[in-house]
Amino acid sequence: MQTLCLFIPHLPVQWERRKHPELARAALIVGGFPYERTAVLDCSEEAAVQGVSPGMPLRQASHRCPGAVFLPADEAGCAGASGEVLGLLDRFSPAVEPDGPGRAFIDISGTEQLFGPAGDLAGQVSRLILRQAGFQSRIGVAGSKFVAGIAASLASAGPLIVEGGRERPFLAPLSIEFLPLAPEATAWLKRLGLRTMGQVAGLPLNALDSQLGRDGLMAHRLANGIDQRPVTPGPGPDTLAETLSFEQPLGSLEALLTALGRLLGRLTPRLRSRYQVCHQIRLCLRSGDGRAWPHTLNLKTPSDSRPGMLGILKRHLEAASFPEGVSEIHLVLAGLHGESGRQAPLSTGTKGLQAEALQRLNSGLRERFGRNPLKRVVEIDSGSRIPERRVALVDPDAGG
Amino acid sequence: MVTPLNTPREVRVAADQHGNPLAVSIRNRQRRVVRIRNVWRIDDEWWRQEIARRYFDLELSDASVITVFQDLTAGKWYRQRY
Numbered sequence: 409m410q411t412l413c414l415f416i417p418h419l420p421v422q423w424e425r426r427k428h429p430e431l432a433r434a435a436l437i438v439g440g441f442p443y444e445r446t447a448v449l450d451c452s453e454e455a456a457v458q459g460v461s462p463g464m465p466l467r468q469a470s471h472r473c474p475g476a477v478f479l480p481a482d483e484a485g486c487a488g489a490s491g492e493v494l495g496l497l498d499r500f501s502p503a504v505e506p507d508g509p510g511r512a513f514i515d516i517s518g519t520e521q522l523f524g525p526a527g528d529l530a531g532q533v534s535r536l537i538l539r540q541a542g543f544q545s546r547i548g549v550a551g552s553k554f555v556a557g558i559a560a561s562l563a564s565a566g567p568l569i570v571e572g573g574r575e576r577p578f579l580a581p582l583s584i585e586f587l588p589l590a591p592e593a594t595a596w597l598k599r600l601g602l603r604t605m606g607q608v609a610g611l612p613l614n615a616l617d618s619q620l621g622r623d624g625l626m627a628h629r630l631a632n633g634i635d636q637r638p639v640t641p642g643p644g645p646d647t648l649a650e651t652l653s654f655e656q657p658l659g660s661l662e663a664l665l666t667a668l669g670r671l672l673g674r675l676t677p678r679l680r681s682r683y684q685v686c687h688q689i690r691l692c693l694r695s696g697d698g699r700a701w702p703h704t705l706n707l708k709t710p711s712d713s714r715p716g717m718l719g720i721l722k723r724h725l726e727a728a729s730f731p732e733g734v735s736e737i738h739l740v741l742a743g744l745h746g747e748s749g750r751q752a753p754l755s756t757g758t759k760g761l762q763a764e765a766l767q768r769l770n771s772g773l774r775e776r777f778g779r780n781p782l783k784r785v786v787e788i789d790s791g792s793r794i795p796e797r798r799v800a801l802v803d804p805d806a807g808g
Numbered sequence: 809m810v811t812p813l814n815t816p817r818e819v820r821v822a823a824d825q826h827g828n829p830l831a832v833s834i835r836n837r838q839r840r841v842v843r844i845r846n847v848w849r850i851d852d853e854w855w856r857q858e859i860a861r862r863y864f865d866l867e868l869s870d871a872s873v874i875t876v877f878q879d880l881t882a883g884k885w886y887r888q889r890y
Contacts, residue, residue, distance in 0.1 A: 427869075440838060441822060441831060480831060480838035482869060704871045724871075787811065793850050794859060795890055801811040 410517045410526065412550045413560035413638060413676060414497065414533060416490075416510035420450040423486050424479050424609075426542045427702050435460075435476040442470035442478055449481045485512070485704065488690065488742050491647050493541050494502060500533060502617050503639045505553075510543075515639035531569035540651065540738065541694070543698055551575060552635035558586050575633025578676045580606030593620050597627075605631040648686075650674050650739040657696050657733025664734060665692075668721050669714070671739045676714045679741060685710035687743030694736040701730070710747070770804065780804060811852075812840040818885035819876060829864055829876060829885075863890060 416422065420438040425431050437453035440446045448469050451460045458473040476670065490509050497504045503515035505506045516529060523529040530547040548559025550570040557577065559568040570578045579586075582599055582605050594620070600606055608616070609631040616624030629635065650671045658664050668691075679686060686708045693701045705724055711717055763796065766782075774780045783801035792798050820833035830838050845865040852859045860880035867873050873888045 443822070443837075480840055480869070485872070652858060706871060783811070788810075788812075793852060795888055796812045796815045799813045801813060 409515060409551060409638065411550060411553050412500075412514045412516045412526070412530060413507075414493070414512050414514070415548070415557075415560035415563075416493065416537070416543045416544045418450050418452065418484055419441040419510035419543070419547060420481060420487065421452045422543050423482060423489050425452075426489075426700060427482075427485070428727075429699055431477060435473050436474065437466070437469050437476045437478050438481055439468050440478065440480050442466050451476075459787070484539055488647070488688070488704070488740075489541065489543070491742065492649065492690070492740055493537060493543065495647050495649055495761070496540055497533070499536070500529065503641050505639045505641060506558070507677075511557075512773045513556065513639045526569055527567060530569070532651035534567070540618075544717075550578075552633070553637050553639065554630050554635035555633055558582065566758070572772070576606075576609060579631060579633055580604060580609065583628075584608055584631075587630055589620075589623055589627055593627075596620070628801065638707075646744050646746065647690075647740050647742045648675050648678055649738065651736065652670065653736045654734070657735040659730075659733045661722075664725060664730075665718065666738065667737055668791055669718055671737060672714045672717055675739065675741050676712055676717070679712045679744070682744070683746060683776065684744045685712045685747045686717070686741040687745065689721065690711070690740040690742055691721065692738040692740075693734045694738070695732040697732065699732070701728070703728075710743070710745070753785045772798055814889055816888040817888040821870050821876060821878075821879075821885040823885075827862065827878060829855070829866060832868060832874065832876060833882065834887075834888075839864050839872070842869055845873070848860075865890075866881040 421436050424436060424438060433454070434452070434750055435458065436452040437448055437455050437460060438451065439449035442482050446466055448460060448462050448464045450462055451469070455473045455476050460469045460473050460476070461509060464568055470476070470478070486509050488778070490506065494504060494506055497512055497514055501514045501519060503514055505513045507513055516526065519529060523532060526549045530549055534545050534547055537543050537735070546560050546563040547567040548556045548561070548570070549567060550556040550559050551572050552575070555570050555575045558579070559570050562568055584602060584605055586595060586605065587594070608627055611628065613625065613628055616628045620627065652667050652671055658667060687707055689705045689707065689765065691703045691705070703724060705720060705721065770780055770782060773782060782804055784804045786802050787797055788797065788800050789797050790799070821829045824833040825830050828844060829841050843866070845867055845882050848863050850855050850859065850861045850863065850871040858881055860882060861877040863875060865873065865875050874887060876885055876887050
């Protein structure tokens, strides 16, 4: 088996920078505001060189890097971005396993015919992730998930490929911190003077078994580069995405809406064929010079309606301006789930029938609950400047 | 019985030194204020229990738009549709 591990370093920071391109060079600290009693989730290199690190209290981070921009963590956004990346990886192999935010394994065995050698494939993956999702990534390739995962975290600009049979020498000088052991077990190994995986690999199997049990056996196998866990595809990505590119950038709102209508025309039939509705629309507009305007819209009522979603996009885009024109639109329908129910109208539109239907509902509810939970909305002072004085609920039997 | 609709709900807001909101906590999750769309003030009923409110239409980091106000007599923040 040949495994590729994709790792997006500093995903929370990269996600915020994707949303706010103006923060590209700013010292950025994600996790909350300096007055909050929480810790730094992630920070940019500019903040890291001033001594900020993940896990540090935000107050301390603000002392170390007073000029930093502090932002609350956007877990939902990062999770959505991870889902988007997983959707892109599907193009390279059907076996894609998510492994936490910004990390995934792909079984690339037998893909040479399609994408060339592992190095070429890694380059294609990393370029696609950068172009479509806007994230810098690191890639490791090896014969197992464990080694590929470590290779990805150590890779720099290019992919780090560990050839078959070279796993043990690759792992030997690396710290035992890479082994997926409980902190107590790692501390115990350190107390014995064991610092590298090469030292653990050279220990007799019985010694590790007697001291750490199953964890010891697992550590010994991994330190020797033996990991036979297969890549297990996760559930399909919770998104549907389409992209349109234009040679001549679109300058007007009408042209933009026509293009969005075309994209929705492709996406909504796919959504309906899955008997699903969408809870969130993510839109990324790109100008000719590569600048991106990402927008995320949460729908109050989940929808599969093309006109409905186009109307929402129109209202949102009316307030925006794109002076450099739009040369690429990437539209993602996210938060997909089955349509469990839809609010039906309380009664028919005809006045007489409406009163009759309400009367029936009234008596039914009274019979069931012993009282009538329905109320009538009445105007108190519709012109009041104080919102809570405008309308009120009254018992349906009350006069007025 | 008359139950007023759209009563203000107290909300946690982090504001800057000028009283402009920076972040709003909704269901225990912080949302950053991306843009203040509109600001207006209401002063009323000074002859009995004074009402003095500064309203803000806010665009939040999750793309939602909400209206909050600061009760200028007590300093507390509330969320309310306007």
